[in-house]
Amino acid sequence: MNILITGGAGYIGSHVVKQLLDETNHNITIIDNLSTGSIKTIKTLKEIAKINNKEENLDFIEADLSNFPLIEGIIKAKKFDAVIHFAASIIVPESVKNPIKYYMNNTVNTTNLIKLCLDNNVNKFIFSSTAAVYGQPYEIPVKETTPTKPINPYGMSKLMSETVLKDCGLAYPDFKYIILRYFNVAGADIKIRIGQRFPNATHLIKVAAETAVGKREKMYVFGTDYPTKDGTCIRDYIHVDDLADAHIKALEYLTDNDSDVFNCGYGYGYSVLEVINTMKKVSGVDFKVEFTGRREGDPAILIADNSKIKNKMKWQPKYNNLELICKTALEWEKKLLKEEA
Template sequence: MPTVLVTGGAGYIGSHTTLALTQAGYDVIVYDNLSTGRAEAVLPPARLVVGDLAETAKLATLMAESRFTAVLHFAGSIIVPESVENPIKYYKNNTTNTTALVELALRHRIPHFIFSSTAAVYGIPKTVPVTEDAPTAPINPYGRSKLMSEWTIFDAAAAHPHFRPVVLRYFNVAGADPGGRLGQCTPQATHLIKVAAQTALGRREALSIFGTDYPTPDGTCIRDYIHVTDLAEAHVRALRHLEGGGAPGVFNCGYGHGYSVREIIAAMQAAIGHTFAVRTAPRRAGDPPVLVADSTRIQRVMGWQPKHDCIEEIVKSAYLWEQRL
């Protein structure tokens, strides 16, 4: 049974991927500082080691003891407005820590590396849907910190042929495990569907629409929402791809179509059968008008096929999870 390291595996996407990996037969060790993740999200038989990526000596000891065949790297900071207000945090948590992790993986001869990246590296794309070959021009520190991490990873791979990475660029991740075992737990999350579920349950006074004057049909931002379980499966496919000798590369993870903020609100209200308070607010810094993926490459190369491409299912699963919390 191959043993893999999942950094940030107690968080939202990391915990769903850890579950998918264990179900696929991998022995998984999660390394997480629990700053945003939760220990109970690491479901057995996966094991949790509490630690920070900045604790390189601790991480090196773990690597020496565990003989990992792969690293799946999720740990990092992900809130766009916060990155504008506190960019140094993002360059430290994302770029610096990723560089240190890559260095350790090289030192311990771990051959496979899967990196959690983002559509934010594209900035404001000129053509939509966005392919992996589109220019990278991030418009916020979050996107820049992730793009710099990608450069580090691929430069390391060029210098060390045994090191073979896959970078997965996520679009908007949403929803919860269909079995009700996992979901997004961050109390002050900024993800729209999470916020809509919290508002629907009365845990927030109102949902704010940040900007109603974007160049879109209803004036609000459009995003490609991918169910977290489909995204977790994409990571398993990526690992299998590398293990089978597949080439390193960059792959978009999305469905190829988007929904506006107003459409997501309407979908949530339809799913739960009642309305909730909505208010308008000024635009947030660093928000592009439209981000929709072209995910042809991952489907063609890895055979990934989404099973939960249904906005009603996504919002309902998020709401049911929020109820459990």
Template sequence: MSVLVTGGAGYIGSHMVLELIGAGEDVVVLDNLSTGFRSAVPDTATFVEGNVGDSALVGRILKEHDIDAILHFAGSIVVPDSITDPLGYYGNNTCNSRSLLACAVDAGVPHFIFSSTAAVYGEPERSPITEEAPPRPISPYGSSKLMTETMLADTARAYPLRYVALRYFNVAGADPAGRTGQSTPRATHLIKVASEAAVGSRPGIDIFGTDYQTPDGTCIRDYIHVTDLVRAHLDALRYLRAGGESTVLNCGYGNGFSVFEVVDAVKRVSGVDFPVRTVERRPGDPPDLVAGAGRIRDVLGWEPQLNDLDTIVGHALAWERHLKGGRGTA
């Protein structure tokens, strides 16, 4: 049996591949390299370049490699871009996921783990946000992910397929051993761009909006270390293989930090006082997204190991220094 990781050459996917290989799994990676890097995939994994929406290709992979689980990371993730290109996001995130699910059903793949997002909640009435909060996405990105969750639920009712959808909060950091990290061009994640500014890869950063109804006027987010995140996926895989029922789980720590607090942390850990400019709000940014994180611990037995903002920042900075030194992208 093997595991298929779609988007396994990207930021989160490449960390997932390392975690799976470390757990003794046979791994097949499918990635079109639009934002990922071939060098991020270790030689111990089988790599296939291609699109997750290519049904013929996916069907061959599932059968030739005896795939028993799909971990689906491939997709577009930039909220403002989804507002200007909604059809592109529905095509890449929703239509391609529908194609992948059809291939999984046809090949009899029993387990599916989906990379979802807290953006499905939109602007929730309460924080922390539990899984019982009604999904009300305010961006095509969030809507495209919610549509895939709906397809998963309907598919699981009709066919012998069980799934876990993990709703990510803000993923950050890099592999503690320095093997991979976020190398995506035009990245928009706060810790990533602030770390780039700290190492001199960009002249400074913009803070989008200081007039939110939060203690310091900036958005509050729950930052989760990418290594803890992929360990939650491995726990989800073990849960499904042990007969666990389909479920949707938040993936965050339950701790919120404002934009100003994160910027201060990057400056403190790096020792660099880089320029910061305040600008208008971006469309699609809710003021406060913090996970209600109890269910994932109860259901999967997940125990995060890197729940510390300075640790997350330190690993992100180490990766940026690696990139700045010209030693490649993974």
């Protein structure tokens, strides 16, 4: 297949590109504006392509999805079979302060991309969505049928894009999509070739790894009075390589199946303190942790019901081990430190 991957220089997108280069012979074009993605990641992906004798299979174009004429020209010229769409703004507090950025980038740009797919006979669309579309869910674990009630502009901007996809799927019978709702993505490539480069990260495991290697003086726990076993929030952490595998399975699934929505998680969760203690264990560092008040909009527990993706798509996670997730995140931070030295 000839595949367009938007945001392929970013954290999750790059792991999908890496896996496609390792496991398939698809032709891949990455479009990324490098606002959060990295040219260093692109260089590593090109090295992976070279090792796999697939240099001709990978193309990178630095571009912003808001440049509609340029994106249209690329799609017309390349004649893609499928799009895997990652490019999005993802910081929840920022979305509250700057909602226009989120609706323009996450909803308007996605809608235009879908329109260009429809105009140019690109009939497979894999969409990177989020558990944030559920808001504060009333049932745990969260099913795909759980009502969607986002509590911030980030979640709403993603849900609006989901709605556009669903409506277009009804209006255009040849157009098929998979919506993947991620829970908490963490870790790095098992071979530690790529990982999360985004500065000022807010993800717990990334922050804990940065604190363990001394990049941060201390880290914070937001809220210790939740109705959980130790008072801290519980989340479902999925290794980024398992999530990447779900995207490749989704592409294959669309060949013979109808459009659908799937949760991506492991089906059980760990508390913030359990994650921190695991990072301390794998790193051997008793780093400083400070306790502070709750953040607005944090649900106490967020765990995916993953039975649908396992049953329908035959997706089987390989890395659902918190120590392994923390260890890959830690090794990646050590690699970044060497890079900076």
